[in-house]
Amino acid sequence: MDIKTTPQGLLIYLTMTAFLLAASLLRTRQKALGHGFWFAGFVAATASLIYRGFHTGHPPMQNLFEFFLCMAAMLWPLSKLSRWQAGTNTDFQDALLGLFILFPAGFVFGEEPRRLPPALQSPLFIPHVGSYVAGYIMLARAALMALPLFSKKCVDDPGLVQRADRGSRQTAAIGFVLVTSGLLLGAIWGKICWSNYWQWDPKEMWSLATWLVYAAYFHYRLKNGTRSPRILAAFLMLGLLFIVLTLTWINLSRLFPGVHNYAS
Amino acid sequence: MRFLDLGSAVYLCLFLAAASVCAAFMGDKLSSSLMSHPAALAAVLLLMHGLLFSGIRSLKRKRLDSALLHLGVACILAGWVIGQFAIRRATPEHPIKGSMALVDGDISDRLFAGSTLTEEIGRVPFSVRLLRFSVERYGDTEQAANQMPIRAYCSRVEIREPGKEPRVEEIRVNQPAYVAGYHIYQMSWGETKDYDGRPVTYTVLTLIRDPGLHIVYAGYGILMLGVVVFMLRLFRRECPAPQTV
Numbered sequence: 237m238d239i240k241t242t243p244q245g246l247l248i249y250l251t252m253t254a255f256l257l258a259a260s261l262l263r264t265r266q267k268a269l270g271h272g273f274w275f276a277g278f279v280a281a282t283a284s285l286i287y288r289g290f291h292t293g294h295p296p297m298q299n300l301f302e303f304f305l306c307m308a309a310m311l312w313p314l315s316k317l318s319r320w321q322a323g324t325n326t327d328f329q330d331a332l333l334g335l336f337i338l339f340p341a342g343f344v345f346g347e348e349p350r351r352l353p354p355a356l357q358s359p360l361f362i363p364h365v366g367s368y369v370a371g372y373i374m375l376a377r378a379a380l381m382a383l384p385l386f387s388k389k390c391v392d393d394p395g396l397v398q399r400a401d402r403g404s405r406q407t408a409a410i411g412f413v414l415v416t417s418g419l420l421l422g423a424i425w426g427k428i429c430w431s432n433y434w435q436w437d438p439k440e441m442w443s444l445a446t447w448l449v450y451a452a453y454f455h456y457r458l459k460n461g462t463r464s465p466r467i468l469a470a471f472l473m474l475g476l477l478f479i480v481l482t483l484t485w486i487n488l489s490r491l492f493p494g495v496h497n498y499a500s
Numbered sequence: 501m502r503f504l505d506l507g508s509a510v511y512l513c514l515f516l517a518a519a520s521v522c523a524a525f526m527g528d529k530l531s532s533s534l535m536s537h538p539a540a541l542a543a544v545l546l547l548m549h550g551l552l553f554s555g556i557r558s559l560k561r562k563r564l565d566s567a568l569l570h571l572g573v574a575c576i577l578a579g580w581v582i583g584q585f586a587i588r589r590a591t592p593e594h595p596i597k598g599s600m601a602l603v604d605g606d607i608s609d610r611l612f613a614g615s616t617l618t619e620e621i622g623r624v625p626f627s628v629r630l631l632r633f634s635v636e637r638y639g640d641t642e643q644a645a646n647q648m649p650i651r652a653y654c655s656r657v658e659i660r661e662p663g664k665e666p667r668v669e670e671i672r673v674n675q676p677a678y679v680a681g682y683h684i685y686q687m688s689w690g691e692t693k694d695y696d697g698r699p700v701t702y703t704v705l706t707l708i709r710d711p712g713l714h715i716v717y718a719g720y721g722i723l724m725l726g727v728v729v730f731m732l733r734l735f736r737r738e739c740p741a742p743q744t745v
Contacts, residue, residue, distance in 0.1 A: 321735070351638045351649040354673035409731045416727045420720045429674050431685045431708050433716060434580070436531040441524035445517040452513035454730075459506035478517075486524070494528050 238346055244291065247284035248342045251277050251308060252335055259331040274331050278312030281334070285309045292349035297365040298356065300487055304341040306369045308334050314373050318410075324403040329380045333373075340484075360425040364418055371414030372479050375450070378408035379476035385469035401462050404472055412450050419443055430495055438492035439482065446478040504550055504557075512550075541584055548577040565730035572723030579719055582712030592622030599687060599706045602630040602655075603694070611707060624707060626661040626680055631668065633689065633703040653686050655703045671705065682707045 240248065254277030261270030285305050288296040296302040315330040382404035384390070390397050422440070423433040434440065453471035462468065486492050523531040534540060555570035590596035598611025598621040607629040611621045633655045637648040652672055659679050660666045669677040669684075677684040688704035 351651070354650060354652050357652070358674045406735060409734045413727045413731050417724060420724055423720065424717070427683075427713070428676065431676070431683065431687070431706055432710075433713075436523060436528040436535065438524040438527065441520045441531070445520035445524070448513045448517035448520065452510045452517065455506050455509040455513060459510065492524060492527075 237343055239343065240347060242347065244284060244287060244347050245342070247280055247287060248305070248338055251280040251284060252338050252342060254280055255331045255334040255338070259328055259335065262328045262331065271327065274312065274327055277331065277334060278309070281305070281308040281311070281338075294352040294356075295362050295365075297361065297369070298350060298352060299345075300483065301341050301345040301347055303365070303369060303483070304337050304345075306366070307337045307373055308341070310370055310373055311337070314370060315377070318374075318377070318403075318407055321410075322403055322406045324381065324399075324407075326377060326381060326403075330377060333376060333380065355429050358425060358429065360421055360428070364421040364425055367414045367418030367421060371411045371418055372483070374407050374411030374414060375472075375479060376476055378404045378411055379469075379472040381407055382469040382472045385465035390465050397462050397465050401457075401465065401468060404468075405457060408450060408453065408472060408475075412447075412454070415443075415447060415450070419447060435495050437494035437496050439486055439494060439496035442478065442482045442486050442492075446475060446482060449475045449478055504553060509554075536584060536587070541581065544577055544581060548574050548581065551577070565726055565733050568722050568726030568729060570726075572719050572721075572726050575719030575722055576716050577719075579712035579714070579716030582715060583710050586709070586711045590622075592620075595622035595624065595707075595709075597706070597708045598622065599704050600628065601690075601702050601704050602628070602633075603692075603700045603702045604630055604632055606630050617704070624680070624682060626659055628684070628705065629658040629660070630703060631656040631658055633701055635689065635701070653689055653703070655686055655705060657684075657705075681709050681711075683709075 239245070254273045258270050258272075258274035258277055261267070261273060264270070285296055285308075288302060288305055292298070292302075297306055311330055311334045315326060318324055318326065382400060384396055384400040385404075387396075422443075426435060427433040449471065453468070453475065456471060457468060460467075523534075526534070535544075551570045551574035555567050555574060558564075558566035558570060587596050595611050598613055599617055600608050600611060601617050602608060607627055609623050609625075609627040611624060613619045613621050633653075635650060636652040636654065638651050639648040655671045656668065657671060657677070658666050658668050659677070661680060669679075671677050671684055671686045673686050676686075685706045685708070686703065687706040689701065690704070691699055691701050694700045
């Protein structure tokens with residue numbers, strides 16, 4: 237447990253409070269107030285990210301702490317983008333997701349700023365990490381949107397299946413584009429920095445495995461349609477599991493040494 | 501080719517995902533040495549042909565997104581295979597990868613391998629002379645200089661190619677030089693003693709030639725275009741049909 241009393245920590249706790257209030261109020265009649273807190277949470281998350289950037293003197297994407305701050309700040313815009321593009325309303329789930337994302341930043345990881353090592357000083361730093369931040373958010377949201385596919389109500393409500401499948405698949409498609417771009421930008425950066433575009437590094441292999449799980453999902457959806465909605469949802473859950481593992485276990489465990497060891 | 505349908509593609513993707521996870525557990529050294537085995541090379545070639553077949557089939561069916569995706573990945577694999585064959589066919593006159601350790605003023609065209617850089621691999625068709633290697637650190641004060649984190653490594657070299665004017669390049673991390681088909685990287689550095697026992701700093705430059713690189717990059721472009729077209733197509737298909745009254 238690492239309770240922070242710095243301005244950085246207070247901004248994180250402020251964001252978490254706003255997300256919590258938003259999620260609670262969006263489930264009551266006070267929808268307008270809920271949306272207000274949801275937006276306030278975005279403002280606080282952005283402020284915390286900008287503060288971090290000035291405090292460390294480099295783009296705040298170096299370690300997991302900063303990665304989670306980035307995710308929290310990108311959540312609201314990506315949620316609204318989905319709403320505009322697909323017409324899906326997922327404010328409640330997204331505010332809850334924000335709470336989950338910020339928990340490790342607020343209570344687990346330390347916030348000691350570190351100087352940027354030479355390997356991370358590249359124009360590809362922001363696009364590579366940024367693609368992954370946004371991509372992981374979209375894929376996590378896709379998994380949440382697919383949750384209704386597990387319920388028993390699906391059997392006699394084709395409309396529910398269609399809505400949940402459509403929303404989750406479109407969101408997963410956006411996430412897939414972002415994750416692909418993160419992977420390819422990472423490969424190009426690897427060639428420039430480490431002399432090879434593919435290093436067989438454990439984190440690369442887990443990212444490739446995640447990418448392949450979503451590739452399997454899209455092939456499966458194309459072949460079987462929505463005939464077995466639970467399997468579709470299971471694919472998206474498996475993808476989310478891989479993402480969570482990549483972000484936590486692979487980054488922090490000594491089981492997976494490699495060139496990607498900036499995060500720990 | 502009936503077995504190359506969507507159903508088997510699902511299993512193939514999941515199998516490859518599982519294989520990637522296994523490779524992650526094995527670590528980078530073991531995975532990369534396993535993948536340079538002829539059997540692994542043959543498996544990748546087989547996969548590449550499957551992707552090529554699917555891509556061309558999609559092209560015939562006017563499924564542009566699927567065609568670009570499969571051909572893009574096939575192209576990346578093809579570039580990688582070309583690189584692997586180049587490694588196998590490397591000669592001392594035309595080496596593929598090696599490193600040189602230099603102190604200020606050294607001039608060399610010989611590449612070495614191994615952890616202590618003692619095993620000679622061959623010669624490159626140009627020479628590298630280290631003008632000056634410098635390590636820059638964060639912070640301004642002189643006294644704390646050796647404790648501060650490192651900001652940059654920089655090898656200033658002069659490159660002489662036969663029949664060309666000598667030129668000076670600065671090689672840093674994230675900023676390799678490119679000479680006659682070789683990328684030159686700032687890979688490592690260290691401290692040692694010269695013949696008189698005085699401490700000197702040396703730099704390790706790694707030189708790599710990869711004839712498949714452009715094909716891999718072309719594959720990246722095709723794959724990226726493919727996912728974008730795939731996403732846009734998916735959005736368009738899913739738009740609610742206009743209501744007719």
